[in-house]
Amino acid sequence: MSPLHENENDASQDAATGIRGWLNRRTGLDSLLRGALDEPIPGGARLAYIFGSGLLFIFLSQIITGVFLALYYVPSADHAHTTVAYITKSVTAGSFLRGLHSYGASAMIVVLLLHLSQTYLYGAYKGRRELLWFSGCVLFVLVLGMAFTGYLLPWDQKAYFATAVGTNAASEMPLVGESVKRLMRGGTDMGTLTISRFFVAHVFLIPACIFALVASHLFLFRKVGAAGPFTEDPLEPKQKPEFFYPRQILMDLSLTALLIIGLGCLAFFMPVPLGPPANPSDAQYIPRPEWYYLPIFQWLKYWHGVASVIGVLVIPTLLALAIVALPFLDRSVERRPWKRPVAMSAYLFVMCALLGLGLRSKYLDRHDPEIAQQLAKQNSEEVAYMSKPFEPELSSASLAAANVALADPLAAKGKAIFESHYCTACHGEEGVGSAAAPALIGVGAKFSTDQITELLRHPTAKMKAGGMPTPELSPDEMKALVAYVASLK
């Protein structure tokens, strides 16, 4: 062994040999891993603490499935629905991956609510954990933002109308409402720009924010330490700690396993449907949001006119402020639920209200015969669409032919001449060009019709060398051909 290598070994205190030792001396991987695993948990590992890592797992799964879905997805009003239909109906495992992503979004909300509830009920936001709680609140909003923006992307009836309602709700805000709505939609109406905006938010902006906030959430968590059971002092834990590894990690992994099995079974046995493509002129369609937005949806129904400011802005803002400012409002170090009657009642009240509103919305839909009938019809349309095989979208090149015929009868006659005189043989269909002759697309922009006529009557030396014949045409036929050639775009 060279002296250099000996020095290297001497410099390292680590006795590990082989690849692991080599890596470790360069990265300090072992101490990083130890640092991550040897997180002390006051009072020991518990099932109540598993939701945070459950969320991390779902987030990871959403990233992976999302990246793969983007292999086929195209964010434009023209193609979004076709590409999602292609993923769902044609691509191997496409329906399964889309199902994982779609159900994953719902699972994210469920586990997020559980994580939030555990933190709240255990008083785990107390004791210098204001920023930790705050970053969690922002993450909650970001996850709801992911759900909202992702819902539009398939561009089916359901997605289109739910988002139309969702963005309309924003316009209920006083003063800035209309501007916010226009900003979200990229215009007054929903269209291809709306998809672009939602796509960019869903794929770049919000995920970037989530990455940053998850990092700070974890950092703040490790800085202040695990809060432990609600009998623990939030500032100076006294109960015997247990390391995160191995028992807590096993509990966390059991939730992960449950999520994998649950999401896998749902995606496999209950494929997420795709409805017919969005039809903005459908006046009958009754939009309904995904279950996690139902309480808000129902809530907004109760507020109209001047009072809507209270319902849409004042109450939600106050509630959001109260939640965010919770660690500042509740300064006591008491964590046992039975000693926190106000906090517990508030939690029960909010949860019951959300549940009640959601159920009320479902109840109303079921007991209004007209709505129930329309919803059933929409559902059957979705089933009917899903049972049809995938139909590829007709490319714009195919449609161009029909458009010319409609636009200008002279050009349409010219097209017939172009084809009957075998111009397509070298210049290609629609003048797209071939190895034998250049494309004629855009010729109309470069030359006037007189110039084109002149070139056709007296081809240049270069044209002749390339095998361009002089077409024998009557003046009328020539006019038609030139009109067609000039129209090629």
Added chain:
Amino acid sequence: MKIGADDAGNTPRWKFSTAQPFDEQRRSFLGTLLALGSLCVGALLAVPLIRFALFPLLRRTTELKASPVGSLTEFSSLSEPIERTIQIEQVDGWRKAVSEKAVYVTKGAQGQLLVLSSICPHLGCTVPWVSEKREFSCPCHGAVYAPDGARISGPCLRGMDTLETSEQDGQLLVRFQYFRQLVADKEVIG
């Protein structure tokens, strides 16, 4: 109950103080087991992802469907080649392009039905049928072909290209393809 007191009901079964040396061997054995387990589950989950990503490679995503030329009875008593415009549908992933191509339906040496591509195998011009001379004659560089598409004269290196045909419900179907020009043997491209 005083805050910070040990709640006896929830004491973990394996308790150790952070100061105590932990069972390194047991820990690393469990760690290996977990790593292996995660690896297996990860590999299992990667299967649909890989199949999803490889879909275009394992399945034909660009395909040319057979296009109908006409009914067989129409071509039962051909005296000379007749031109037909067929619509070809080319599928490219989730989209398709429909274009029109001219083909000739003619009879071969044994009286069998042939469908010829109208593209000249010399340089790709469209070859018209010249009824008076009973021959195909290319306007570009003068290649001449017999009614069954066989090469008679000119700069071309082979006869006109026959296309793959099939019959279905009394209909003549043809699969349109492009062939390499300027070579003696028929060779599919694109």
